[in-house]
Amino acid sequence: MPQAEHDRSVFRAIADPTRRAILDRLRQGPAPVNELASAFSQSRPAISKHLR
Incomplete structure (x- = not known):
């Protein structure tokens, strides 16, 4: 995976508030x-x- 694509995927992952x-x-x-x-209403x- 190219570095720029990897960086985008990391930022996408941490964009989620949960x-x-x-x-x-x-x-x-x-x-x-x-x-x-x-601590969350999710199962x-x-x-x-999310942890994976």
């Missing part, structure tokens, strides 16, 4: 998926998809 909120939480340290999911599988 992913940004997950990243903000993970800056405090590791957390189990269930703990992360409890645990949906949060797992």
Whole structure:
């Protein structure tokens, strides 16, 4: 993947507000998926998809 395309995909990924909120939480340290999911109205599988 060319660098410019890779950079765009990274910015697209972090443009999602849920992913940004997950990243903000993970800056405090590791957390189990269930703990992360409890902060959102989305299902645990949906949060797992965001993490992938």
